[in-house]
Amino acid sequence: MRLQRGKLKALVLMLSGLTTANAQADSAQQLLDVLLQNGTITQQQYTQLVDGLKTEQKDTLKAADNKVTVQRKGASMKFNSDDGGFDFQVGGRVMVDVAGFTRDNGQLGSGAELRRARLFAKGAMWDVWGYKFQYDFTGTGRGGIRDAYLQYAGLENLLGVNGHVRVGNFKEPFSLEEITSSKYITFMERALPVEVFSPSRNIGGVIQLNGEVSGAPWVAGVGMFGEGVNKVNKRKDQSYGVTSRISYAPTFGKNKFVHIGASGSWRDLQDQETTLSTRPEAHISDERLVSVDLGNAESAWKAGAELAAVWGPASFQGEYIRSFYDTVSGDAEFDGYYGYVSYFLTGESRAYDGKTGAFKRVKPMSIVGKNGGFGAWEFAARYSYIDLNDGAFNGGRERNYSFGLNWHATPNIRLMANYTYVDSDDTRLERDLDPHVFQGRLQADF
Amino acid sequence: MRLQRGKLKALVLMLSGLTTANAQADSAQQLLDVLLQNGTITQQQYTQLVDGLKTEQKDTLKAADNKVTVQRKGASMKFNSDDGGFDFQVGGRVMVDVAGFTRDNGQLGSGAELRRARLFAKGAMWDVWGYKFQYDFTGTGRGGIRDAYLQYAGLENLLGVNGHVRVGNFKEPFSLEEITSSKYITFMERALPVEVFSPSRNIGGVIQLNGEVSGAPWVAGVGMFGEGVNKVNKRKDQSYGVTSRISYAPTFGKNKFVHIGASGSWRDLQDQETTLSTRPEAHISDERLVSVDLGNAESAWKAGAELAAVWGPASFQGEYIRSFYDTVSGDAEFDGYYGYVSYFLTGESRAYDGKTGAFKRVKPMSIVGKNGGFGAWEFAARYSYIDLNDGAFNGGRERNYSFGLNWHATPNIRLMANYTYVDSDDTRLERDLDPHVFQGRLQADF
Amino acid sequence: MRLQRGKLKALVLMLSGLTTANAQADSAQQLLDVLLQNGTITQQQYTQLVDGLKTEQKDTLKAADNKVTVQRKGASMKFNSDDGGFDFQVGGRVMVDVAGFTRDNGQLGSGAELRRARLFAKGAMWDVWGYKFQYDFTGTGRGGIRDAYLQYAGLENLLGVNGHVRVGNFKEPFSLEEITSSKYITFMERALPVEVFSPSRNIGGVIQLNGEVSGAPWVAGVGMFGEGVNKVNKRKDQSYGVTSRISYAPTFGKNKFVHIGASGSWRDLQDQETTLSTRPEAHISDERLVSVDLGNAESAWKAGAELAAVWGPASFQGEYIRSFYDTVSGDAEFDGYYGYVSYFLTGESRAYDGKTGAFKRVKPMSIVGKNGGFGAWEFAARYSYIDLNDGAFNGGRERNYSFGLNWHATPNIRLMANYTYVDSDDTRLERDLDPHVFQGRLQADF
Secondary structure (H helix, E strand, O other): OOOOHHHHHHHHOOOOOOOOHHHHHHHHHHHHHHHHHOOOOOHHHHHHHHHHHHHHHHHHHHHHHHEEEEEEEOOEEEEEEOOOOOEEEEEEEEEEEEEEEEOOOOOOOOEEEEEEEEEEEEEEEOOOEEEEEEEEOOOOHHHHEEEEEEEEOOHHHHHOOOEEEEEEEEEOOOOHHHHOOOOOOOOOOOOHHHHHHOOOEEEEEEEEEEEEEOOEEEEEEEEEEOOOOOOOOOOOOOOEEEEEEEEEOOEOOOOEEEEEEEEEEEEEEEEEEEEEEEOOOOOOOOOOOEEEEEEEEEEEEEEEEEEEEEEOOEEEEEEEEEEEEEEOOEEEEEEEEEEEEEEEOOOOOOEEEOOOOEEEOOOOOOOOOOOOOOOEEEEEEEEEEEEEEEOOEEEEEEEEEEEEEEEEEEOOEEEEEEEEEEEEEOOOOOOOOOOEEEEEEEEEEO | OOOOHHHHHHHHOOOOOOOOHHHHHHHHHHHHHHHHHOOOOOHHHHHHHHHHHHHHHHHHHHHHOOEEEEEEEOOEEEEEEOOOOOEEEEEEEEEEEEEEEEOOOOOOOOEEEEEEEEEEEEEEEOOOEEEEEEEEOOOOHHHHEEEEEEEEOOHHHHHOOEEEEEEEEEEOOOOHHHHOOOOOOOOOOOOHHHHHHOOOEEEEEEEEEEEEEOOEEEEEEEEEEOOOOOOOOOOOOOOEEEEEEEEEOOEOOOOEEEEEEEEEEEEEEEEEEEEEEEOOOOOOOOOOOEEEEEEEEEEEEEEEEEEEEEEOOEEEEEEEEEEEEEEOOEEEEEEEEEEEEEEEOOOOOOEEEOOOOEEEOOOOOOOOOOOOOOOEEEEEEEEEEEEEEEOOEEEEEEEEEEEEEEEEEEOOEEEEEEEEEEEEEOOOOOOOOOOEEEEEEEEEEO | OOOOHHHHHHHHOOOOOOOOHHHHHHHHHHHHHHHHHOOOOOHHHHHHHHHHHHHHHHHHHHHOOOEEEEEEEOOEEEEEEOOOOOEEEEEEEEEEEEEEEEOOOOOOOOEEEEEEEEEEEEEEEOOOEEEEEEEEOOOOHHHHEEEEEEEEOOHHHHHOOEEEEEEEEEEOOOOHHHHOOOOOOOOOOOOHHHHHHOOOEEEEEEEEEEEEEOOEEEEEEEEEEOOOOOOOOOOOOOOEEEEEEEEEOOEOOOOEEEEEEEEEEEEEEEEEEEEEEEOOOOOOOOOOOEEEEEEEEEEEEEEEEEEEEEEOOEEEEEEEEEEEEEEOOEEEEEEEEEEEEEEEOOOOOOEEEOOOOEEEOOOOOOOOOOOOOOOEEEEEEEEEEEEEEEOOEEEEEEEEEEEEEEEEEEOOEEEEEEEEEEEEEOOOOOOOOOOEEEEEEEEEEO
């Protein structure tokens, strides 16, 4: 019987996306070895088979060159090219909020809102290059652009330490709670001082390094930034600044660690009109109970300190941020801080991402929809404070007392209930508002 | 010859995405059994091979854990995780319109338009959780958000009946033609009373159940809704309402059924300025030939009745909708109705989705691009009527006579030609407009 | 030993996404033939095995019916259905710019910008149908829609020549540099006359054919277009026009060819207010140094001539465009041209796409991130000229002298540095601006 080369495909194609073509060929070769050794096939058949095998192997490798493996990553799909160096992932998040205000004089606007509706695409090319694009469809036009960057992650070869150089639109490295994704923050909204002072996303470039010292992760980054995608005044030179953050997290056993961090940011404001203000930790209202108009400002300095600690199901997190503005009406200095505790009734721990120096996804030990699971239950309490009064600048003060209950039904689905008592020394509205705020959120990400 | 464990990958990896690792191992085991039984391999070789097999099987199962299978669903791609419970799908629709008006005094604006350009992502997690996000890029900012919801579909375990609880932005359950996707409606635009009265998408929550009584599908849903993603006035309490729809479809053989349905909706309008109006069943014009300004309205009631019937290639569909408004200038009551017949010259039937109580995709028996196929041809005629006059409220009346020809070239590609004679008693424009409207659409979805 | 049919899956499933079920069955059959011939298995076993094989083959083919193969295409993922006729691809581009102006009197606005942030989805259905949707998230609302079209590509069967009929929103066939994708143009911005005169994307329909004459590709297209997605005035008849382009590229060996082309366009402007203007080949500024207001215009004629040549690493490209406007204030005639040379220091050639008659992606011979690669380096110099003065119309003249350095780090990642000296005879601004422009871009596409 004459064996044609093409007939051996069956042996060679004992491959799937799970192994390399080389390993397959080895296995097929081995099978032929056994059959020859046992006299099942003749030496002539063996030779023909091995010849065919080699030809087929080449064809297979060529055909497999651009083959892609698809794997589930959490609730989204990740694509990896079998020839290595390329991957691609799409995903998103949806958050639906409802909020009710009392004692608000009818000004705050109870109702429902689509808080975030984002999709992203990200990937890697030739191992060391990466990109990410994320858009929030609740934004308007280019104002919905969140992350839009390219990065080079091959620094280890150059500097001997992990890290990346990133260019585009993304978060300036400032504040623990700001760097922590909205998917993972403990309360529905970030604390007052973070909302007021953190620069969030702008167009710029950063170099960020990270590593470990005896198992304790550290992160250090510094970048230069212009204005954001939506703030471009195209007939005036843009403002620009330099921002840096460092963090370190000594660990003391399983799920026991302390995080310390510090951020600093300077910006040349190019004499732009500058206003500082924030909502009462409830996004559905557009009303700001504290707000200060600085007029034309020349430059700003901001500095922040971070402390967090996790002991199994219990955790603490707090930040202090101070800012200095050089304005045409004189200098101004404002500050604020917050602190909160969280406890998982079901025994989980808040999870830490050593590569970013921020918190990441909590994975409940029991999942709703899987064998009668009931999810993870978390209770939290927060105090936050902002002071926008300084000399002639009279933006007001606000103290918020919040309680939250989070139900992590699955790693990707979270229900949140927040209550906040707002104690504001408002200087702007006709009547001082001290509302009770009741809020709920249904959040899913994939 | 010593067989190493790693060498057996070839046998184990006789898998592909089409079977489970267990079945593969069974097959490989069986092959070894045959070879041992026939004396092709020795007992020692057999034992080594089986040992290796088991080890490899474990590795394979582990590697396959997050593996995903990609399958074509219509013209889009659907991803299913091999470990079950997760799937993900992306798709979209594009509709390109052209319209010409005569006798319009130059006011209606003939031309071309991108009517819809939507993408969606949807999926399931842990079997019972689902999500969908859909955006129409012809919208502006968050106004382009269509579906954006999360749902829990595990009601069967709790209530013993199929159904879901859904939270987010989606269509209120009201009106057969409104619930039927724009991909599947018979004319280019929905009928006058549906456009004027149906609440369409808002942010809220719904519980919807469905089942069958002796093969006849029924659907019942009720939900509470605030305002839509784009209507949020953030400094005033939002309006809110309750909406419900039930439908039932007794069947009398293959492609023969009757659909009956009823919807009701109540809304606390919070004294908002309220206007009712609609285009002349032609979207490319922004002109409204009927329009009534109700001033500040306190609340609204709406009720609708639905009737449809399919006898093979022929079908009928009609609705009557009545509404009551409680305004500061007194009560107002308006109504409207439509009815149409459709006939497939090529023998297809309009298809019904028992889970939503609405019509779904027509699949032509012959497909253009496949063996000389010529698609499905459908002819339809509609009469629709709206009356926005009541006492002091003088919004006008409109009667539209429409004829349509649809060419379903493939299940996913449809060309539509519509002619409408508009007979309006306009009270708002200087001159009463009774245009002839000629429209065409090219539609593809994937 | 009784062999059950289900046990043979292993043999049948020696398939993967790389071959067809038929080929697999052939291979499995062949294996059984060998084993029978050598007496390893009995005739009875053989018959059972072959029977089982056939049953399994049917099941496998059925299961594989909607199976999809995923392959990497460049840096993005492409899905092909195994049953043929369907494919789907997603991808995108991100461009981050920084620009500095000197001698600009502070009017041009130095800073950073996200120049483009696009995602696309495209695919084919039943072989002959195709669609593409592309959105630029730096746009506003429907203004961000780029390509949104459907096409029928089965013309070869009808006309005996390759080509397509396309309907939707896409580029009118006019100008070599306009048709060349922004991913592949040599300078950061297209030349002055292309920016001013080319109609770019509008809603319409086109028929385009292409072929080869003794290895030299030609393209010919003609289409009719209304206005673009964002320009629709919905209470006035739209303007419309006819545009055509033909090109031909005689070749003289490897990477040696000449491209010649001509475009023409006529448009009924419907007495719309018409303005011609352009930025100084720097997008980050909103200032126009040349600008002419034509008032209400009745119609416009445009004609363009193209010449390009590639000799290995060196290339030339140039265009001349002339336009005629019929306005209520009389006729007006304007023109402009540009020419540039480019040279790859690393030996690559500019690549040509014979199907569109435009330039396409340069693939560097050495890739950064792969074995110490250093990418491709390209130097270019351009002169461009626009004259918007004619009789009473005084829009000004501009001459730009540009130098560019492009670093193609990988086929998908490009860094660009551009310097332009602007020599404008501005008649509109108070002071004549002749700035030096320094620009940089980081570009990635996937």
